[in-house]
Amino acid sequence: MPTISQRGQHVPMSPFRKLVPFADQAKAAGKHVYHLNIGQPDIATPASALEKVRTDQSEILAYSPAVGNLSYRQKLVGYYQGFGVSLTPDELIVTTGASEAIQLALLACLDEGDEVIVPEPFYANYNGFAQIGNIKIQPITCQIETGFALPKIEAFEACINPRTKGIFITNPNNPTGCFYAEEDLRALGQLAIKHDLYLFVDEVYREFCYDGNAFFSSLLIDGAEDHVVVFDSISKRYSACGARIGTLATRNTAVLETVTRYAKLRLSPPGLGQILAEATLDMEPEYMQEVQAAYDLRRRVVYERLQAMPGVVSYLPGGAFYCFARFPVQSAEHFCKWLLESFEYKGATVMLSPGEGFYATPGLGVDEVRIAYVLNANDLNAAMDCLEQALQVYEGATHKAQALSAG
Amino acid sequence: MPTISQRGQHVPMSPFRKLVPFADQAKAAGKHVYHLNIGQPDIATPASALEKVRTDQSEILAYSPAVGNLSYRQKLVGYYQGFGVSLTPDELIVTTGASEAIQLALLACLDEGDEVIVPEPFYANYNGFAQIGNIKIQPITCQIETGFALPKIEAFEACINPRTKGIFITNPNNPTGCFYAEEDLRALGQLAIKHDLYLFVDEVYREFCYDGNAFFSSLLIDGAEDHVVVFDSISKRYSACGARIGTLATRNTAVLETVTRYAKLRLSPPGLGQILAEATLDMEPEYMQEVQAAYDLRRRVVYERLQAMPGVVSYLPGGAFYCFARFPVQSAEHFCKWLLESFEYKGATVMLSPGEGFYATPGLGVDEVRIAYVLNANDLNAAMDCLEQALQVYEGATHKAQALSAG
Numbered sequence: 001m002p003t004i005s006q007r008g009q010h011v012p013m014s015p016f017r018k019l020v021p022f023a024d025q026a027k028a029a030g031k032h033v034y035h036l037n038i039g040q041p042d043i044a045t046p047a048s049a050l051e052k053v054r055t056d057q058s059e060i061l062a063y064s065p066a067v068g069n070l071s072y073r074q075k076l077v078g079y080y081q082g083f084g085v086s087l088t089p090d091e092l093i094v095t096t097g098a099s100e101a102i103q104l105a106l107l108a109c110l111d112e113g114d115e116v117i118v119p120e121p122f123y124a125n126y127n128g129f130a131q132i133g134n135i136k137i138q139p140i141t142c143q144i145e146t147g148f149a150l151p152k153i154e155a156f157e158a159c160i161n162p163r164t165k166g167i168f169i170t171n172p173n174n175p176t177g178c179f180y181a182e183e184d185l186r187a188l189g190q191l192a193i194k195h196d197l198y199l200f201v202d203e204v205y206r207e208f209c210y211d212g213n214a215f216f217s218s219l220l221i222d223g224a225e226d227h228v229v230v231f232d233s234i235s236k237r238y239s240a241c242g243a244r245i246g247t248l249a250t251r252n253t254a255v256l257e258t259v260t261r262y263a264k265l266r267l268s269p270p271g272l273g274q275i276l277a278e279a280t281l282d283m284e285p286e287y288m289q290e291v292q293a294a295y296d297l298r299r300r301v302v303y304e305r306l307q308a309m310p311g312v313v314s315y316l317p318g319g320a321f322y323c324f325a326r327f328p329v330q331s332a333e334h335f336c337k338w339l340l341e342s343f344e345y346k347g348a349t350v351m352l353s354p355g356e357g358f359y360a361t362p363g364l365g366v367d368e369v370r371i372a373y374v375l376n377a378n379d380l381n382a383a384m385d386c387l388e389q390a391l392q393v394y395e396g397a398t399h400k401a402q403a404l405s406a407g
Numbered sequence: 408m409p410t411i412s413q414r415g416q417h418v419p420m421s422p423f424r425k426l427v428p429f430a431d432q433a434k435a436a437g438k439h440v441y442h443l444n445i446g447q448p449d450i451a452t453p454a455s456a457l458e459k460v461r462t463d464q465s466e467i468l469a470y471s472p473a474v475g476n477l478s479y480r481q482k483l484v485g486y487y488q489g490f491g492v493s494l495t496p497d498e499l500i501v502t503t504g505a506s507e508a509i510q511l512a513l514l515a516c517l518d519e520g521d522e523v524i525v526p527e528p529f530y531a532n533y534n535g536f537a538q539i540g541n542i543k544i545q546p547i548t549c550q551i552e553t554g555f556a557l558p559k560i561e562a563f564e565a566c567i568n569p570r571t572k573g574i575f576i577t578n579p580n581n582p583t584g585c586f587y588a589e590e591d592l593r594a595l596g597q598l599a600i601k602h603d604l605y606l607f608v609d610e611v612y613r614e615f616c617y618d619g620n621a622f623f624s625s626l627l628i629d630g631a632e633d634h635v636v637v638f639d640s641i642s643k644r645y646s647a648c649g650a651r652i653g654t655l656a657t658r659n660t661a662v663l664e665t666v667t668r669y670a671k672l673r674l675s676p677p678g679l680g681q682i683l684a685e686a687t688l689d690m691e692p693e694y695m696q697e698v699q700a701a702y703d704l705r706r707r708v709v710y711e712r713l714q715a716m717p718g719v720v721s722y723l724p725g726g727a728f729y730c731f732a733r734f735p736v737q738s739a740e741h742f743c744k745w746l747l748e749s750f751e752y753k754g755a756t757v758m759l760s761p762g763e764g765f766y767a768t769p770g771l772g773v774d775e776v777r778i779a780y781v782l783n784a785n786d787l788n789a790a791m792d793c794l795e796q797a798l799q800v801y802e803g804a805t806h807k808a809q810a811l812s813a814g
Contacts, residue, residue, distance in 0.1 A: 001603065001633045001634075001659075001661075002516065002572065002573070002599075002603050002604055002605045002633065002634060002659075004515060004516065004661045004662065004665050005514065005515060005516055005517055005518040005521070005665075006518050007514060007518060007519075008514060008515040008516065008665040008668075008669075009665070011665065011668040011669055011672070013668060013671070014671045014672070017473070017671050038470075040469055040470055041467075042467070043467070044466045044467055045465075045466065045467050045468045047466075050465075050466075050468070053460065053461070053679060054460070054461045054462070054463075055461070056461075058452075058457075059451045059452065059454075059457075060448075060449070060450070060451055060452050060646060061452045061457070061646070061647045061648065061649040061650055061683070062447055062648055062649050063445075063447055063648045063649055064649055066424070096503050096651070096673070096677070097673060097674065099672065099673040099674060100673065103673075107412065107414060107415060107539065108411060108412060108415040109409065109411065109412055109415065110412050111412040111413050111414060112414075112519075112541070114412070125671075125672045125673075125674075128668075128669070128672035129672065132514065132539070132669075132672075134519070134541075165409065166409070192409075196408065196409050197409055198409045226408045226409065227408075227409060239467055239468070240468045241468065241469055241470045241674070241675070241678075242468040242469050242470055242471055242675060242677070242678025242679070243468055243677070243678060243679065244503070244651075244674075244675070244676070244677045244678070252408075252409075254408075254411045255411065258411050258412075258415040258416070258418065261415075261418040261420060261535075262415075262418055262535070262539075264420070264421045264424050264532075265418070265421070265506065265532045265535035265536065265539075266503070266504060266506040266507065266510075266532075267504065267506060267532075267648070267651075268648070268649060268651070269651070270503070270649070270650070270651045270677040270679070270680055271648075271649025271650060271651070271680075272460060272649070272650065272677070272679035272680055272683070273677055273678075273679055273680075276468070276679070
């Protein structure tokens with residue numbers, strides 16, 4: 001029997017999908033599972049955009065251009081203008097989700113053995129994209145106590161070595177929900193210019209900034225035009241994860257040319273998804289305002305409920321729809337499995353993502369989880385009821401052990 | 408300015424897309440361009456399948472499972488049964504086009520520096536997929552004089568070395584249109600078993616076999632269950648290139664597991680495309696019979712017209728919707744550019760793919776082209792009129808030079 005490749009044997013597993021079999025068993029056993037493990041919103045995809053797909057009269061579903069339909073890229077120019085960013089259609093490449101944009105940019109910009117600095121915890125699939133290109137992720141650790149604020153610029157600079165080709169951040173951050181301010185981004189941009197590095201910025205949660213914080217796109221950093229490569233997607237902002245439509249945006253013409261060559265290999269991005277994506281750009285601003293208000297409420301529910309749970313450490317996230325929490329447990333992974341396998345409260349349980357898989361540094365995040373607040377406030381409260389109960393009865397809960405030994 | 412990676416600088420260009428700028432100029436100059444350069448059929452996508460997309464009532468376009476919707480995979484089981492192949496839904500992974508299936512399988516099965524034997528000329532994007540994984544393609548040359556029949560099995564065996572991990576064929580073949588018979592495939596299967604190799608088979612043109620030839624899937628080779636990995640797509644058979652829905656089919660559980668891990672990195676295949684793909688499986692057989700009859704007619708038109716052109720060498724292809732032709736020119740690439748830049752006949756010209764890019768061995772195919780007979784018979788005849796005229800007036804035509812010097 002022919003063997004699997006060495007790299008194939010070591011593809012990093014998604015921490016937000018590896019517990020799926022346990023969730024399936026829980027459902028088969030009749031439990032309701034509140035999914036806070038994956039960024040799949042319960043918000044409706046804009047009906048008017050879906051309607052565009054339904055009324056499209058094309059007779060042949062043909063290949064689109066490898067870089068995406070020109071009509072869509074032209075309309076995207078107007079979208080970015082709304083964030084103060086001036087781009088031409090040629091500076092945008094439509095991809096199969098942000099996932100593909102990231103993968104192609106890494107291949108285009110980094111050779112095998114090259115390094116990219118990524119603040120941890122980070123979106124775990126970056127590990128897999130890096131592995132495909134045999135690229136090393138150099139983590140720089142953020143702390144839950146500061147809400148995972150970016151380390152000082154000196155700490156970034158200390159990570160740079162001759163193999164470093166870029167810095168890669170997610171703003172607002174998945175999995176931490178941290179919002180990065182303009183001055184942080186400008187400082188990173190200056191560091192990228194100083195050391196001739198790429199600044200890769202995953203901006204798929206751009207619309208989700210709270211507390212009156214104004215989003216600042218890295219495409220606005222003066223002098224960093226050849227350094228900044230932005231990844232984008234309609235998945236989150238229009239609850240259209242299944243469309244698989246992302247974008248790569250940069251003013252670096254060599255990156256655009258190289259990513260285009262890679263894009264031609266796979267012929268074209270999804271055609272039906274592009275119809276939907278183009279239609280989302282006609283949405284009235286009220287749609288997004290309502291969605292933002294819904295997430296803002298959810299974020300407060302999660303924060304307040306977590307604050308009330310003994311031994312739990314968390315914070316009010318400034319963006320996206322995630323937060324991290326430290327639980328009073330030895331192993332968050334064991335706890336998350338136990339929630340699905342052995343626990344229920346009022347016929348339900350909760351699925352969370354163990355935190356360890358979001359760190360590259362071994363040993364970090366073992367008592368942490370990522371929570372995606374993608375459910376409505378009622379369901380979220382019910383999920384938090386479950387979690388509160390679970391932490392009270394879980395055998396491995398360290399705060400109970402401490403209380404017992406203290407008693 | 409940060410640099411492009413070495414690999415990024417060397418991404419192989421698609422030979423069927425590199426002349427696109429010249430075609431755009433020709434169109435801008437008012438010429439009609441007959442596109443015989445790319446496998447984009449002019450056949451309508453099944454209206455009933457498009458209708459399913461239009462009447463779908465989902466409110467959230469959510470991620471599908473990473474391996475594709477179960478309902479689609481279940482129906483695919485019945486589709487393969489129609490070719491005598493018994494599979495379970497778990498032996499099928501839905502991918503973003505066959506392109507993704509190929510790329511993930513190569514990563515899962517081959518390490519850097521490993522080799523795969525591919526008969527040339529071959530579908531040129533295999534070069535790019537191999538380059539992403541740093542895999543070496545070992546070409547084994549086929550001859551236009553035999554209609555690009557497979558070399559003898561001994562010739563394949565002579566190519567095997569300790570780094571060889573697989574044999575990769577396309578049946579029926581793109582770009583040659585060669586149909587491979589059951590005995591050829593069984594022989595390759597035995598060779599794969601003997602040397603513990605994978606047998607990768609791209610079967611996306613399965614439906615297009617002519618002259619009463621019955622398609623034989625490599626999934627039917629006894630004893631090769633752990634060796635055979637098949638790539639598939641709805642792009643060609645249902646003229647749905649823009650849907651970006653492909654499939655990987657194998658009984659090798661380790662390959663399935665590994666490809667699934669890679670598939671999870673990119674979250675899911677396109678959702679709207681999967682609705683369409685599932686609906687195509689409800690088509691009446693008459694749809695495919697009509698499509699097959701149309702291509703059979705086109706194939707004869709191209710063959711007969713080419714036979715009548717002085718100095719042109721071609722053959723009647725047994726499958727797919729491509730053929731190769733050798734032209735009486737020094738450089739087919741120069742001729743193809745000239746067709747777009749400097750030639751017109753009755754207000755039109757023809758776009759072809761230069762043959763060289765389909766070979767891995769340097770120097771081969773320089774006087775050859777690939778012709779995709781994806782237009783209706785009237786348009787094809789008009790395109791052949793152009794070609795006939797062009798070969799008569801082209802300065803670099805070697806048969807004219809010979810005739811002159813002989814005279």
